[in-house]
Amino acid sequence: MTAIAPATPRVIYQRPERLTDVSTRYCPGCGHGIVHRLVAEVLEDLGVDGRTIAVAPVGCSVFAYEYLAYDWCEAPHGRAPAVATGIRRVRPDAFVLTYQGDGDLAAIGTGEIVHAAARGELITAIFVNNGIYGMTGGQMAPTTLVGQRTTSSPTGRDVRTAGYPVPMTEMLAVLPGVAFAARGSVADPSSIGKTKALIRKACEAQIRGAGFALVEVLSNCPVGWGMTAQESMRHLKEVVVQTYPLGVLVDRMEPARPKSAKED
Numbered sequence: 001m002t003a004i005a006p007a008t009p010r011v012i013y014q015r016p017e018r019l020t021d022v023s024t025r026y027c028p029g030c031g032h033g034i035v036h037r038l039v040a041e042v043l044e045d046l047g048v049d050g051r052t053i054a055v056a057p058v059g060c061s062v063f064a065y066e067y068l069a070y071d072w073c074e075a076p077h078g079r080a081p082a083v084a085t086g087i088r089r090v091r092p093d094a095f096v097l098t099y100q101g102d103g104d105l106a107a108i109g110t111g112e113i114v115h116a117a118a119r120g121e122l123i124t125a126i127f128v129n130n131g132i133y134g135m136t137g138g139q140m141a142p143t144t145l146v147g148q149r150t151t152s153s154p155t156g157r158d159v160r161t162a163g164y165p166v167p168m169t170e171m172l173a174v175l176p177g178v179a180f181a182a183r184g185s186v187a188d189p190s191s192i193g194k195t196k197a198l199i200r201k202a203c204e205a206q207i208r209g210a211g212f213a214l215v216e217v218l219s220n221c222p223v224g225w226g227m228t229a230q231e232s233m234r235h236l237k238e239v240v241v242q243t244y245p246l247g248v249l250v251d252r253m254e255p256a257r258p259k260s261a262k263e264d
C-alpha cells in the first residue's frame with residue numbers, strides 16, 4: 001500500500017508586517033480588528049507604512065497604537081483632525097492617517113473634522129461608525145439610529161427629543177476641499193473587500209495631493225447593541241445600511257491646481 005504524504009500546510013493569511021501579533025482589548029466579534037487589518041494591508045500595499053504617522057482617538061480604539069505599528073500621536077477627544085493637520089504641515093513627507101469612532105468624530109470632534117475637510121488638509125480619515133458610545137457603556141451617539149435602544153435611550157431614540165442621526169460623510173462630501181468620501185461596511189466578506197478598495201482610494205487621494213479624504217466604515221458593537229456577534233453583523237447588513245447607504249459619495253481625485261491666465 002502506498003503511503004500518503006502529509007499535506008503541505010497551506011498559508012491562508014499573511015499578516016501585514018505592521019499589524020502586531022497581540023490580543024486586542026476589543027470585545028469578541030467587534031469590527032475594529034477588521035478595520036485595523038484593512039488599514040495595515042492597504043498601507044503596506046501602497047508602500048507608505050514606513051512613513052505613516054497616525055493619530056489615535058479617544059474611545060474603544062484608543063489603544064490602536066498597540067495594534068498597528070506606525071508612529072502614533074494621541075489626540076484629545078475629537079481633536080485628531082486638528083492634530084493631524086499640525087503633523088502634516090510640519091512633516092509634508094509623512095503619510096498622515098486619523099482613526100476615529102463616531103463618538104469621537106461625530107460628537108465632540110464635529111468642529112475639527114468639518115474644518116480639516118473644508119481646508120482640504122492632505123490627511124486620510126478612517127471613521128468607524130457603530131452608532132453608539134461603546135467604551136463608556138453604550139449611550140446614544142449622534143449616529144444612533146431612530147428607535148435604537150441604548151443605555152441613555154432605553155425606549156429607543158426619539159426624534160422629538162434627540163433629533164435624527166447625523167450623516168457625517170454626506171455632510172463632509174459637499175465641501176470642495178474633500179477629494180474622496182465614501183462609506184463601507186464590515187458586515188460580510190464582500191463588504192470587507194469593497195471597504196478595503198475604498199480605504200485604498202482614500203489613501204491614494206493623499207499620495208496624489210488631491211485633498212482631504214474620508215472613509216466611513218459601518219461597524220458593529222455587539223455588546224452595546226445587546227446582540228450576538230452574528231446578530232450584530234446581520235443587523236449591520238439589513239438595518240443600519242438603510243440609514244447609512246454604502247458607496248462613494250464624492251470622488252475628486254485630480255489634484256487642485258491654480259488655473260493659468262489662458263484657462264480663464
Ligand code: SF4
Binds near residue numbers: 025031060134222223
Ligand atoms: S464596546 Fe463595542 S465597539 Fe467597543 S470594543 Fe466592545 S464591541 Fe467593540
